[in-house]
Amino acid sequence: MKIRPSLRIYFFASMVVLSSAMAIGFSFLSVNYFIDGLDKGLNGVMFALSQTAKVEDGQPIEMVGFSVASRWEDMPKEIKQRFIKPTHNGVLQKRADKSSFFSMPENLFFAVYYQNEAGESRYVSRIMLEKDRPRKQITDEKPMQRLFWIALTGVTAIALFTFFLFMVMKKIAKPVESLRGWAKSLNQKNLQNTPPDFTYNELNTLATLIRSSLLSAHDSVEREQRFLSYASHELRTPISVIRSNVELLNRLSEKAPLSDKQQLTLQRIERAGLTMSDLTDTLLWLSRNEEQQSSPEPVNLADKITTLSTELNYLLIAKHVNVALNTQQDCTITTDATACHIVLTNLIRNAYQHTQAGQVHISQQGSKVTIINCSAKDDAPVAKTSTAKHASIGYGLGLQLSEKIIKRHGWVYEVNDMPGRYEVVVDFS
Structure with a gap:
């Protein structure tokens, strides 16, 4: 069974996915902007130190936790191990030691190269070790606990958004459902009424x-x-x-x-x-x-077919057509007698009228009637002739009207159209 797509589910899922993507994206963007702001602030301090500090070769100085030197060789060993000698003016380099992706950095290292107003080279670095942090910043909170609270906050926000989205969709979908129900209930009796x-x-x-x-x-x-x-x-x-x-x-x-x-x-x-x-x-x-419409009544199909075949024999005058009847005499069905008479008359008439030479087989098995006419000449299939759509050439208006009657009663109807052979099967049950 094919599952049809639902506009409501599609819209709901799209909005949830879009909101989740936006929340995650803006979260990463906020973190990136925050870290970038800290880096720029730190870089600004390091630039100020590079312009004001007086340093000589081989004699680096320490100022408020920053190391300032005129040569790269004078930088602290930890800095030289983690960075290559910077050559671009004002480009901040940083490294972090951390045990996992979600854990806080244990140690941070920064290095930058500047030239002062006199054209002298200045290398500024900063090392932030975990052991040097103030004790009040050290907590027993584990990285996974921090991640849990972040995830819980995000899930809660998405759940609230989904809830409000569901309420809005429910408010919008209710009139749409009412419109669908109203449209399905329309009929001849209430069609003239003003829509709600x-x-x-x-x-x-x-x-x-x-x-x-x-x-x-x-x-x-x-x-x-x-x-x-x-x-x-x-x-x-x-x-x-x-x-x-x-x-x-x-x-x-x-x-x-x-x-x-x-x-x-x-x-x-x-x-x-x-x-x-x-x-x-x-x-x-x-x-x-x-x-x-007429009420159902008993109909003997065998007698009906025999009578109609005899009455319509005038259509076979001057034709070389052999008619074969095969019916069950003791079979009686309960159906709309008038409609059954019209359908059988039109089907037999078409078979007789459009067979110039050949055979017509009419068989009846219970409520099922099969009419086959075989032409001696292999005429083109009726459905492919342009004139069959209009006049009596092919299986014309009578057969089309019979199809409408059959559809109205819900009877089984089959047509097999082949060159030189046309078969119609009707089940009146």
Whole structure:
């Protein structure tokens, strides 16, 4: 299972890491500035001594703990062991003896080279030994204890910052959670209601945009449903007139036989009328609201498939198509009978209509229906033809409308489209 990133956790972790990095960085910077300030102060004292002290070769002098000499050879032995002879004017050199990284320095050594106003060389050094420190500065505190208190102070500061950050995020996240819950609860009934106040202006603006977008989409869907309903209702009357007149012409033709061309034309009109009748039934069903859907009732799939196959046989006239039915006669399912009838009609119609020569296999196993039509010619897959998106070439509008009905009922639907073979599987369970 893929863990999706959380904006709240990302922001919280980023702020904690950033604050910790800043605290540690500024701590090191403060220590560095503090030590640098001490070094500059000490260097200033050593410069003053180099300018005022009168020193001769071989006779270094000691002044307030500092050694001043005119030659490097006259410096104390400890200084000469730890430093090389300085050549750059005013550059302070220092060394520290310490047992560990976190412990205080035990001994400190400083050395610097200056030239006085007369151009004479002066070497100034200072040695600070642990044994020379005042006794009141010597404590029994161990380095690890000092490190513990420093770490405890830092952790406490970070914990306080994290706590206040958590409180701020909680205050900000609460309206965001409310916005998410409100957006998830939107439906046709409460979409017209004014959005609640989400505290912050940006969230209120976002809520208004969400509501406006959903209202626009809802209005579009309503207009589409009204159009489908009106168009389907209005089409039923002329379609009924066409079919009635076709039946009348068929009866009249029994008394006064029509020519072959007239009979062929009449059959085309009859087939077109049946197709339009099925299509309007599908559109009318799709234009219904969910509350208007039919209640489930028993349906014998085997009888339904056999009846529809017989009724749609006119689509195979003058075609070299072999139809094979394989059904279970004793299988009855409980489902929406109207929707099931529309789906099976459209699927069988498409299989018959778009197979010019070959075989159509219709099998039923329980609630599962499989329709396979194999063409004698290896036509290109329907999905790849540009005309299949528009008219009846390929598996057209009826199949697309059937897919919508299937999705609305949550039935299992599979399509396998290959050159010369098209397979549709529907499970009405």
